[in-house]
Amino acid sequence: MNLYGWIIYNGYLPGDKFLDFAQWIQHAAAKQGIETTIYRNSDILNLLSSESLTLLSAQKFTWPDFVVFADKDIYLATQLELMGLQVFNSAKAIAASDDKIASYQLLAANKLPVPKTVIAPKAFHQLNYNPIDDYSEAIRILGYPMIVKEAFGSFGEQVYLIHTKDELAEIIQQLQGRPFMLQEFIAESAGKDVRLQVVGNKVVAAMARYSENDFRANVTTGGKMQFYQPTSAEEQIAVAASKTLGTDFAGVDILHGANDKPIICEINSNAHIRNIFDCTGVDVGDYIITYIQTALK
Known part of the structure; x- marks a missing residue:
């Protein structure tokens, strides 16, 4: 089956991080013989009326078999789904992970470990x-x-x-x-956490992040990273968290409390994958494309 996909990122955000993720996914797709086109969300305008649900200038687009939605423009993702496209991650999953309060409520309702x-x-x-x-x-x-x-x-x-x-x-x-x-x-985890990258039902890569001068461990805020081998309990928690929010793939950040207890910090449905590749050598994009092909069969 010859597949064709769209990769959508936010064209209004500063810097190249978001385009870089889109290009990374495009490269992974090309390695598996799949053609894709990258669009900014601003390239695709929704049009709706009582007569139709479509896109402005819809005729200029080649209709895809799937969409990798590397953005948080929930309205655009929803419109594409209502028009019959399969979107990875879904609009509902992106919305659930983007709103951290909603995330914690869903996780707590499913008895997963979260901070008080x-x-x-x-x-x-x-x-x-x-x-x-x-x-x-x-x-x-x-x-x-x-x-x-x-x-x-x-x-x-x-x-x-x-x-x-x-x-x-x-x-x-x-x-x-x-x-x-x-x-x-969570004082025991001040300035450090672990990122587990989940695709489908599996943790495919993991890294530890730490900062020497900030309570946050994010690489963007100056944190450093190193290879991390998660425990089976951590992997189970990460996969369960991803499934609870409905994501096909996600970066799950875990803190460690008293007695090294894993605690979910947050879930990112649009986790960038360059850093984890630089740290571990694992190309998460390959796993994402393989997952999408399986899901479309």
Whole structure:
């Protein structure tokens, strides 16, 4: 079967990371004899009316057998699915992993290990007073230091380490109108985590990340990386987390708490795979393309 696919990335984000991922997947597809075209999300505009659900200038596109959706433009992914395309990852899976609050709720509902978390009450706008008193019980349960994490963010950004009530009041005031949560700080894992790359039902690569000067281990924020051999328990947790959110492939970040207990930090449906290749020599793109071919049979 001769397959043809689209690879879609966000054309508005700065830097080359997102195009690099798209090109990596395109190269992996070419190695397996599959032709693909890379598009920015801004190249493909949705058109809908009571008469049709289509794309603007649809006739200029060669219709694909599949789409690798390396973006978080949920509306575009949904439109493509409604038009009958198989999208990897699905719009629903991308939405679940992009919203960290929704991720933790799904993981907790499935009895998977997550940090103790308190979801901030929703505020629709910036308040004219500081609601710190609403968090008294959360402070008592979580203690200091604690993590404040916005529901939406990437590369370790929108994550804050809070040491005092004054710091917490300041960040709560700053985040009013945005969804965020308070979390226990896993001190044993300060500045370090492990990334497990899941494809289908298997962990195909893993690396440890660590930082000498930041509580976050992300390579983007200055962290370093080294090969990591996950335990079978860690692999089972990573695969279960990916399945819970419905991802076909994902980067699952794991912290280690007391007694080296694995705790899920987050799940990234659009995890970039260059760093893990540089660290481990494993080309995750090959596994993704093989998985897609199997799924389409």
